[in-house]
Amino acid sequence: MIEVSALNKHFGANHVLRDCSLAIDAGEVVTLLGASGCGKTTLLRCIAGFETPQQGRVTLAGEDVTTLPPNRRDVGFVFQNYALFPHMTVAENVGYGLSVRRADRKTMESSVAEALDMVSLTGFEDRFPKSLSGGQQQRVALARALVLHPKVLLMDEAFNALDAKLRGAMQIELRKIVKRVGLTAVCVTHDQDEALTISDRIAVMSEGRIEQFASPQTIYDSPTTAFVADFIGAANVLPRKAADRFVADDQGWANDVQSIVVRPENFNLTPQVVPGAVPGRVDFVRLTGPDMAYEIALDGGPSVRALIDRHDHIQLDVGDQVYVSVRDKDGCKPVLGAL
Numbered sequence: 001m002i003e004v005s006a007l008n009k010h011f012g013a014n015h016v017l018r019d020c021s022l023a024i025d026a027g028e029v030v031t032l033l034g035a036s037g038c039g040k041t042t043l044l045r046c047i048a049g050f051e052t053p054q055q056g057r058v059t060l061a062g063e064d065v066t067t068l069p070p071n072r073r074d075v076g077f078v079f080q081n082y083a084l085f086p087h088m089t090v091a092e093n094v095g096y097g098l099s100v101r102r103a104d105r106k107t108m109e110s111s112v113a114e115a116l117d118m119v120s121l122t123g124f125e126d127r128f129p130k131s132l133s134g135g136q137q138q139r140v141a142l143a144r145a146l147v148l149h150p151k152v153l154l155m156d157e158a159f160n161a162l163d164a165k166l167r168g169a170m171q172i173e174l175r176k177i178v179k180r181v182g183l184t185a186v187c188v189t190h191d192q193d194e195a196l197t198i199s200d201r202i203a204v205m206s207e208g209r210i211e212q213f214a215s216p217q218t219i220y221d222s223p224t225t226a227f228v229a230d231f232i233g234a235a236n237v238l239p240r241k242a243a244d245r246f247v248a249d250d251q252g253w254a255n256d257v258q259s260i261v262v263r264p265e266n267f268n269l270t271p272q273v274v275p276g277a278v279p280g281r282v283d284f285v286r287l288t289g290p291d292m293a294y295e296i297a298l299d300g301g302p303s304v305r306a307l308i309d310r311h312d313h314i315q316l317d318v319g320d321q322v323y324v325s326v327r328d329k330d331g332c333k334p335v336l337g338a339l
């Protein structure tokens with residue numbers, strides 16, 4: 001549905017996108033995730049038509065749109081600050097795109113009503129943006145994009161203006177709406193929880209490159225690089241030598257593997273000696289809610305993080321001697337690169 005092929009974008013000497021390629025299926029929700037400045041907004045703007053790459057191609061539904069302006073692409077856009085017109089009512093804001101297209105009054109009224117219904121804002125037609133909550137304003141912005149029935153919805157940090165609790169609720173709601181309508185959506189965020197909540201697939205970006213493009217589960221369970229492992233969820237990224245202490249028979253890891261990733265929940269802690277376990281000392285203990293999070297300084301280094309279910313009833317305090325082993329050797333994942 002959306003195909004981005006070997007995109008390169010420079011701003012002067014700044015090489016912002018480096019050979020970015022993505023094939024996004026119809027009906028998929030994809031997130032571009034990465035730290036500030038990694039190029040995710042620029043990639044979204046190339047898909048929208050606000051930027052033109054120096055090299056590479058963007059196709060939408062099979063049509064090469066690389067050099068077409070935004071209004072000639074069938075895309076809807078939700079901006080970070082919603083960009084609602086303050087002097088227009090909710091209905092006028094939502095209907096704006098239709099009035100530009102000179103839709104007749106009847107079509108306009110029924111389309112606006114339909115779009116407001118999709119975002120659960122029926123009855124808000126005559127209100128002005130400033131009288132709405134942040135979440136309601138975001139829904140108006142979404143309705144304004146949906147009213148034109150675009151093939152593709154693009155969203156740039158669309159949840160930033162909301163407080164943490166509302167943000168979580170709106171992420172779930174957005175995903176439900178997009179799935180119900182059957183849209184293809186591409187969203188930019190720097191927030192890993194948001195990416196995990198709304199996405200079918202996540203493109204993790206670093207320094208203008210797409211490091212990995214896969215489902216949330218694959219990204220979490222099988223990251224391909226040390227960067228991705230560290231960016232999504234908590235991870236122990238261990239030098240290969242250190243990991244060999246836990247996984248003696250080295251699992252046939254390839255030669256170019258530099259690091260091994262062990263998620264904190266894959267470590268087991270025991271106060272008594274266990275065959276194959278590595279001795280260490282508890283450095284820090286923290287309650288996370290359902291789990292206890294431990295930092296353990298292994299004898300001879302390095303430090304590792306372990307997450308233990310409180311139902312396991314392991315009582316360990318700072319300074320205690322402890323033995324660290326892995327629960328599942330298959331959960332020790334070889335990755336490229338190091339931290």
Ligand SMILES: Nc1ncnc2c1ncn2[C@@H]1O[C@H](COP(=O)(O)OP(=O)(O)OP(=O)(O)O)[C@@H](O)[C@H]1O
Pocket residue numbers: 011014016034035036037038039040041042043190
């Ligand atoms: N119009 C522009 N002119 C010059 N440089 C730009 C322009 N737009 C973006 N850049 C530069 O390109 C790089 C990537 O910016 P971009 O906004 O794509 O990153 P981002 O990952 O979305 O970051 P953020 O989360 O902070 O928005 C940055 O170094 C930025 O300064």
